[in-house]
Amino acid sequence: MTSTAQPPPASGAREAHPEHLGHVVFIAAAAAMGGFLFGYDSSVINGAVEAIRDRYDIGSGTLAQVIAVALIGCAIGAATAGRIADRIGRIRCMQIAATLFTVSAVGSAVPFTLWDLALWRVVGGFAIGMASVIGPAYIAEVSPPAYRGRLASFQQAAIVIGIAVSQLVNYGILQLADGEQRGEIGGLEAWQWMLGVMVVPAVLYGLLSFVIPESPRFLISVGRTDRARAVLAEVEGKNVDLDARVEEIDLAMRREHKSTFKDLLGSRFGFLPIVWIGIGLSVFQQLVGINVAFYYSATLWQSVGVDPSSSFFYSFTTSIINIVGTVIAMVLVDRIGRRPLALIGSAGMAIALAFEAWAFSADLVGGKLPETQGVVALIAAHVFVLFFALSWGVVVWVFLGEMFPNRIRAAALGVAASAQWIANWAITASFPSLADWNLSGTYIIYTVFAVLSIPFVLRYVRETKGKALEEMG
Numbered sequence: 001m002t003s004t005a006q007p008p009p010a011s012g013a014r015e016a017h018p019e020h021l022g023h024v025v026f027i028a029a030a031a032a033m034g035g036f037l038f039g040y041d042s043s044v045i046n047g048a049v050e051a052i053r054d055r056y057d058i059g060s061g062t063l064a065q066v067i068a069v070a071l072i073g074c075a076i077g078a079a080t081a082g083r084i085a086d087r088i089g090r091i092r093c094m095q096i097a098a099t100l101f102t103v104s105a106v107g108s109a110v111p112f113t114l115w116d117l118a119l120w121r122v123v124g125g126f127a128i129g130m131a132s133v134i135g136p137a138y139i140a141e142v143s144p145p146a147y148r149g150r151l152a153s154f155q156q157a158a159i160v161i162g163i164a165v166s167q168l169v170n171y172g173i174l175q176l177a178d179g180e181q182r183g184e185i186g187g188l189e190a191w192q193w194m195l196g197v198m199v200v201p202a203v204l205y206g207l208l209s210f211v212i213p214e215s216p217r218f219l220i221s222v223g224r225t226d227r228a229r230a231v232l233a234e235v236e237g238k239n240v241d242l243d244a245r246v247e248e249i250d251l252a253m254r255r256e257h258k259s260t261f262k263d264l265l266g267s268r269f270g271f272l273p274i275v276w277i278g279i280g281l282s283v284f285q286q287l288v289g290i291n292v293a294f295y296y297s298a299t300l301w302q303s304v305g306v307d308p309s310s311s312f313f314y315s316f317t318t319s320i321i322n323i324v325g326t327v328i329a330m331v332l333v334d335r336i337g338r339r340p341l342a343l344i345g346s347a348g349m350a351i352a353l354a355f356e357a358w359a360f361s362a363d364l365v366g367g368k369l370p371e372t373q374g375v376v377a378l379i380a381a382h383v384f385v386l387f388f389a390l391s392w393g394v395v396v397w398v399f400l401g402e403m404f405p406n407r408i409r410a411a412a413l414g415v416a417a418s419a420q421w422i423a424n425w426a427i428t429a430s431f432p433s434l435a436d437w438n439l440s441g442t443y444i445i446y447t448v449f450a451v452l453s454i455p456f457v458l459r460y461v462r463e464t465k466g467k468a469l470e471e472m473g
Helices: 018-031 033-047 049-056 060-068 070-088 090-109 114-142 145-176 190-196 199-209 216-221 225-236 242-255 273-287 290-295 297-303 308-332 338-360 371-389 392-402 406-460
Strands: none
Touching: 018 033, 018 114, 018 145, 018 225, 033 049, 033 070, 033 090, 033 114, 033 145, 033 190, 033 199, 033 290, 033 297, 033 308, 049 060, 049 114, 049 190, 049 297, 060 070, 060 114, 060 406, 070 090, 070 114, 070 216, 070 406, 090 114, 090 190, 090 199, 114 145, 114 216, 145 190, 145 308, 145 392, 216 225, 216 242, 225 242, 273 290, 273 392, 273 406, 290 297, 290 371, 290 406, 297 308, 297 406, 308 371, 308 392, 338 371, 338 392, 338 406, 371 392, 392 406
């Protein structure tokens, strides 16, 4: 997709009038439903892991591939969504994603075999990848310049809310099934309902896409300037010089340099140094093991003797902590800067992960952790998620949007995002086998990566707070 960054508003651009702001908020919130589904679909599998293992009688390696295979779809969806959106429009792209989310939910709820379950997860992953690209791009393109930053935060907020709601729904379904993940409700097992309920927000997302306008930027790119003026009037007010705004957007698009993979190559180490730094940020964000907390937390707690009902509840409370941390990050990222926030997060995560590693090193007594280690593990898990959410969960995306020079920003962001999906897959696919090997040792590995992220930030990452995008060189 062409870059969504636009130059500072010229004379034609004005702040949205109050009577239009509510409409713009609705439009941004509707688009952010893709982010909600991103979070929901990514983490809802947490409630079904052990039931899938039992239903199909599979080992940790096969189970991990079924869980992680969705990330292949995510990578493909993210890589292709921009081109699809440039060809057929942002709204049509949202409608395709909503359809894929719906199909994935139905297929995952009533699979015939393990392998078609994996296929439906790939389909859902493709939709996640599309939503991860289209939502932020669309919101940036319809938001009045004065409110763009705040409206852009809707996507991240929707993602963490989607994660929390998925865990709450899983917990509620488990209660209806008397605490049994394979307990029957209306002819289907509880885990099937968990995966199938996503049909509801998926259909809502699709319906909302029919009542929000197409991006003015896309409309101008295909010559529909009259409709673009009408949309700009909707979101910025009729008192804006609409002809000047159309001309401004058209000029910005014609001036854009469409970066390619070749632009990222350096002379010595393959990529330019700044691209490697972006890849490093993306990889470190995943190698601390954050997605273990969202994909496997119920399984993790059950493996150390916590009953299924309590394990699902702890997954939900962790998701609430994730929301709290994200809000803190949104408040602090422009106040104290991206780099200090990343360092604070790294230190907090390293300490929390070290405590988790210590707690999981204890021998189980009657199939459970000793009381002290159990309490420490539970508190440390929540502290870990808090420090991740208030730092790396947000600042990495801010860095990636700001750190690259204009001429390579789009291509470099794509490479960094791809590296993030690959690292996410590596952690997701390896955790069950690593946990079988040594749960404490697994958390030591995550602790080491959290510690290593500190010198990486200190040595290589420059602060971007308060700098214009044009200053990044």
